[in-house]
Amino acid sequence: MTASSYDVAVVGGGPGGSSTATFLANGGLRVALFEREVFPRFHVGESLMPAVMLLLEQLGAREAVERAGFQVKYGAMFVDEETELSQTFYFLPGQPWPDYSYQVPRADFDTMLLDHARARGVTVYQPATVETAGIDAAGVTVTAATAEAPVVVRARMLVDASGRDGFLASRTGRRARIPNLGKVALFSHFRGADRLTGKEEGNIRIYVFDAGWFWWIxxxxxxxxxxxVVHAKTVRAWTGSPEELYADMIRRCKSVAAGLAHAQRVTPVHRAANFSYANSPVIGDRFVAVGDAIMFVDPIFSGGVYIAMRSGQLAAEAILQAFRDGRFQASRFAAYERRVRRGVAPLFRFIHKYYEPAFFDLFMHPRNYLGVYTAVLNVLSGGSFIKMTWRTRLSLAIFFGLARVHTWLRRRAGLPIESRLEW
Ligand SMILES: Cc1cc2nc3c(=O)[nH]c(=O)nc-3n(C[C@H](O)[C@H](O)[C@H](O)COP(=O)(O)OP(=O)(O)OC[C@H]3O[C@@H](n4cnc5c(N)ncnc54)[C@H](O)[C@@H]3O)c2cc1C
Structure with a gap:
């Protein structure tokens, strides 16, 4: 069998894969992308950060997304069911990204991005499941199963954008679970749920309750x-079906139950378990990973799609440079890996802290003391992965410092301080 020849082979056609492929094709490389599923296909992860809009612009896909009729999202509402405290954050104007984003059925959004990659010249094999990727000194040989004969492709670089499958890590590396984030998500779509009006209509809502938290998109x-999103121990103790557990969780979270009182579930209940992990290696001779193939931490701040697309953009920049220099050793991609880790660090810190009552308290009572509020919104919009000014860093340091003082005050007052992650 003769292998077709490309510059780069990409495994996976989610937002990470199609963005990387488009940026590479825009840079003049010949790209083959393999996607296992027929699109449109259901996927979890529907709420987008505003910085996604900037990436869509740079990809040349923003206009099509703006015209697609997705629900506009201007902000996020957090509700603590225990205290009945609620706080709405609106994305700030005057940033390098707009003050809104979209809530998207991923079936439609991912199809648009993959079609856009095709339109930019990427060769898409679909449905085609990559089964092997052999890396040698001169390149990589990819074999994919399709409905007809297997496809064999020869390329000079490989991009692993296979999402939670972690194509390379599961074959040649390892996956580390992140302690305490062992949660289970149960989710579906409803018709006829309560709707807010005006600017609030599209806000994502996060309801924190005793067994975990709900997203309402x-x-x-x-x-x-x-x-x-339910703590693993609640799921372990449950003896009924996942559907019954999901219905029980809705009953236990009164705001969600009230909002769904007249609604009908219109999809099956989907399940994702133990979704927090870190894969390795992220880079190597002639390969880089992007998006969920690197790691995934927790969906509370809706960062996954943005991280996948932004890491795709940075990976494409590193690969284009490697082609210019004609060198593809792992060391060429070390700066890419550092950049990704630095970009996601503030968001991951927020996610871990979010579960601490002292931090949550401050988060729910925001004040723009020394730019703290602006800095928090910068992180929640995806800005920490673009550029962190020293002012933003300082404001975040102040915020985390205040959280430490608050923990100390709560301890003295005999209030709970342990992370809700430990529940
Ligand atoms: C419970 C939960 C809620 C979430 N909520 C949000 C949210 O609100 N907002 C948000 O931004 N993110 C959210 N996320 C995260 C988001 O879903 C992911 O971060 C995002 O989809 C990552 O994109 P990706 O391109 O890296 O991977 P994916 O979107 O998973 O794409 C990977 C693609 O690779 C294909 N593939 C895999 N293996 C192969 C193979 N061997 N050959 C060919 N193709 C292959 C798959 O079919 C898939 O289409 C959530 C995640 C979870 C678990």
Whole structure:
């Protein structure tokens, strides 16, 4: 069998894979992308950060997304069911990204991005499941199973954008679970759920309750995505079906139950377990990983799609440079890996801290003391992965410092301080 020849082979056609492929094709490389599923296909992860809009612009796909009729999202509402405290954050104007984003059925959004990659010249094999990728000194040989004969492709670089499958890590590396984030998500779509009006209509809502938290994502066309993120021990203790557990969680979270009182579930209940992990290696001779193939930490701040697309952009920059220099050793991609880790660090710190009552308290009572509020919104919009000014860093340091003082005050007052991650 003769192998077709490309510059880069990409495994996976989610937002990470299609963005990397488009940026590479825009840079003049010949790219082959393999996607296992027929699109449109269901995927979790529907709420986008505003900085996604900047990437869509740079990809040349923003106009098409703006015209697609997705639900606009201007902010996020956090509700503590225990204290009935609620706080809405609106994305700030005057940033390098707009003050809004979209809530998207991923089936449609991912199809648009993959079609856009095709339109930019990427060769898409679909449905085609990559089974082997042999890396040698001169390049990589990729074999994919399709409905007809297997496809063999020869390329000079490989991009692993296979998402949670972690194509390379599961074959040649390892996956480390992240302690205490062993949660289970149960989710589906409803029709006829309560709807806010005006600017609030598209806000994502996060309801924190005793067994975990819910996302409430209003989609266009009267659809609402409702997801329960439940502590693993609640799931272990449950003897019924996942559907019954999901219904029970809805009953236990009164705001969600009230909002769904007249709604109908219109999709099956999907399940994702133990979704927090870090894969290795992230780079190597002639390969880089992007998006969920690197790691995934927790969806509380809706960062996954943005991280996948932004890491795709940075990976493409590193690969284009490697082609210019004609050198593809792992050391060429070390700066890419550092950049990704630095970019996601503030967001991951927020995610871990979010579960601490002292931090959550401050988060729910925001004040723009020394730019703290602006800095928090910068991170929640995806800005920490673009450029962190010294002012933003300082404001975040102040915020985390205040959280430490608050923990100390709570301890003295005999209030709970342990992370909700330990529940
Ligand atoms: C419970 C939960 C809620 C979430 N909520 C949000 C949210 O609100 N907002 C947000 O931004 N993110 C959210 N995320 C995260 C988001 O879903 C992911 O971060 C995002 O999809 C990552 O994109 P990706 O391109 O890296 O991977 P994916 O989107 O998973 O794409 C990988 C693709 O690779 C294909 N593939 C895999 N193996 C092969 C193979 N061997 N050959 C060919 N193709 C292959 C798969 O079919 C898939 O289409 C959530 C995640 C979870 C678990």
């Amino acid at each position: 209003p989609l266009a066309g009267d659809l609402t995505s409702i997801g329960a």
